[in-house]
Amino acid sequence: ETGVTQTPRHLVMGMTNKKSLKCEQHLGHNAMYWYKQSAKKPLELMFVYSLEERVENNSVPSRFSPECPNSSHLFLHLHTLQPEDSALYLCASSQDPDSSGANVLTFGAGSRLTVL
Amino acid sequence: AQSVSQHNHHVILSEAASLELGCNYSYGGTVNLFWYVQYPGQHLQLLLKYFSGDPLVKGIKGFEAEFIKSKFSFNLRKPSVQWSDTAEYFCAVNAYSGYALNFGKGTSLLVTP
Numbered sequence: 001e002t003g004v005t006q007t008p009r010h011l012v013m014g015m016t017n018k019k020s021l022k023c024e025q026h027l028g029h030n031a032m033y034w035y036k037q038s039a040k041k042p043l044e045l046m047f048v049y050s051l052e053e054r055v056e057n058n059s060v061p062s063r064f065s066p067e068c069p070n071s072s073h074l075f076l077h078l079h080t081l082q083p084e085d086s087a088l089y090l091c092a093s094s095q096d097p098d099s100s101g102a103n104v105l106t107f108g109a110g111s112r113l114t115v116l
Numbered sequence: 117a118q119s120v121s122q123h124n125h126h127v128i129l130s131e132a133a134s135l136e137l138g139c140n141y142s143y144g145g146t147v148n149l150f151w152y153v154q155y156p157g158q159h160l161q162l163l164l165k166y167f168s169g170d171p172l173v174k175g176i177k178g179f180e181a182e183f184i185k186s187k188f189s190f191n192l193r194k195p196s197v198q199w200s201d202t203a204e205y206f207c208a209v210n211a212y213s214g215y216a217l218n219f220g221k222g223t224s225l226l227v228t229p
Binding site for chain 1: 216
């Protein structure tokens with residue numbers, strides 16, 4: 001257990017479904033992240049929130065909708081996904097970059113998404 | 117934009133062999149550098165990091181990495197690998213005071229008995 005918990009661990013959905021991924025961190029961090037991990041590709045940063053405000057959004061299709069109600073919880077709402085969206089979705093948290101300019105991400109185990 | 121390049125995608129070694137995994141990045145400013153490891157079926161874990169100071173950093177499980185600024189490199193090394201080191205290794209970079217951590221494609225390491 002890393003201190004970052006993701007649910008569900010596995011999700012299968014059709015292209016017309018609406019589902020959500022949930023992430024909770026128990027580390028007292030200020031920032032939370034969604035990454036997408038696909039085979040043979042680098043981890044792709046999707047969204048970053050700091051103190052519930054979005055600080056980065058990397059040209060992610062609108063069928064992915066993040067929500068950060070507080071600094072401990074992060075959601076990824078999924079709607080009308082495509083089969084190519086099948087991947088492992090990783091949540092991470094960190095402190096804000098400190099006075100030395102550094103921050104270290106702690107990752108959850110991921111939610112394995114399959115879109116049929 | 118930053119990019120991270122890992123030279124070896126698949127490495128197979130026998131136990132007790134020495135390991136070096138290459139990582140180069142492209143970014144003109146001050147950076148923070150990381151190696152993460154993902155053991156089979158497990159989450160990404162921090163192996164080691166470099167923020168400033170001594171360019172030779174030591175991490176968990178006997179791993180070390182050397183930051184060579186002139187070469188934009190941060191290669192990972194271990195003198196003698198074990199079967200339990202079988203995993204995927206990711207190099208990552210973020211800009212000073214930045215949130216985004218940019219990853220390489222990863223290197224899959226298989227250590228045979």
